[in-house]
Amino acid sequence: MSIIHVSSLKKSYGRKTVLDDINFEIAEGSVVGLLGPNGCGKTTLIKILTGLIKDHSGTVRIDNEEPGAYTKSIVAYLPDKSYLPDWMRPKDAIGYFSDFYADFDKEKAEKMVRDFGLDEKQRLKTMSKGQQEKLNLILVMCRRAKLYILDEPLGGLDPAARSFVLDLILDNYAKDSTVLISTHLIGDVERIFNRVLMISGGKLIVNSHVDEIREKGKSVEEVFKEVFSYAW
């Protein structure tokens, strides 16, 4: 059964077409890489899936529903920017998530905040960027969501931090749920994907199972390089 169903999706900003006739389905329980260079339309697609952009054409269904209040209750979304207000402290953010998301594990979040060396009473504005990103990720991964959508969770991180973040994701996502990770850093994450979607110039160029790629004797990164050297 598919958790995401996208058909004939098109989105333009003025005359510029950002997504053009996108069609795909993602089955429940898979870890999917949404790959492509910067500015290819990954974030726009994610915003549409999360209901942050509504003025598009085509059909988008999450768990058989159009993006709305229900889909937001089952989707744990990590944007590519810090979205918590500066005055919040980790304990405020945990209280906020706990109030609104029935699937949020408050105890687990409190434990992870302590384990990762964050001060639960420190305001976000006095935290480093890395600490803020850690907190954002903890909040998202402490939900037992049906679908996790992570937009560039590795962007701007050094290799050690990337490994830490990937482990955090893999150790904490609900195993029967689906994870969609958008990234342009293929090498670090290709080991965790079941399926990859590659977007270039607003078009879905590759929609393939990782096993199919490997059967051809290639890695995802090699396919990525082939596709995007061609696409560019």
Add this chain to the structure above:
Amino acid sequence: MLGKLIKHELRHSARYTLSIYIAVTVISAVMGLTLLSKATWMGVMSCIALYAAGFIAIIVTLVSVIKNFYDTLFGRQGYLTMTLPVKCSTLLLSKVIVSFTWIVASFALMGLILIMVFSYAKEKSAGYFTMISDAVSISGILEVLPSASTVISLLIMAALWAVITIFTYVSFVYFTVTVANTRRLQSHPKLLGGLIFLGIFSVNNTVGNLLTQYIPLTFNVGTDKVYFAFEQMGAVEEALLSYGVAGTAFSGIFAFGLLCFTGFILENKVNLK
């Protein structure tokens, strides 16, 4: 969910306004202490500071309604707010309730300041107040003033008018910010937002004034009662005060319509940057 949204909205918006309320409390305490001393200048300074604080509280509140709405929906915090599992109409309602509450609180604070300053002045200048009171009694003004029940009715109507006016302001602000942040306009949201606000403000005032002028429905205050009359303003001879209600009714309906439209845009046309 509405209760939780209101709780978090209050916490968020309190950052802008709470400090001014604390300042007013401190100044009031200082003013109270000056009652014990003979240093009149301290009392005068406290009164001026209180007026200023009350005025600033109103301005800060009105501006924070705009800033809070923008920040939480169209700023980076929009990624948090707009992905909450609630309908946009519920989100909007919580914001209206909280903005309304803060605006009422700021005007109530100003009212409280006026009462405090009046009480303070009365305490410090008891002789003058007795003189004024005697003069009022002798002049016979009290005999033509409305009865207590009429004043209460008048206050209720004034409160209703204030509710509609505040609701109208909140609705105009929300509509303006939302439309200015749709994709086609979001390149110059401040400039276009200002023009949109000016536009709807002008429409509201022009249509409201025309309706007040041409629809003969007035709220009137007599010496012993308040009543509505199907007559033009100024035509009700026995009324001490006459107010045309058609314009205010239009403002309320117009504001409600704009708020519904704002909900529709948020639900269907949102385009978070």
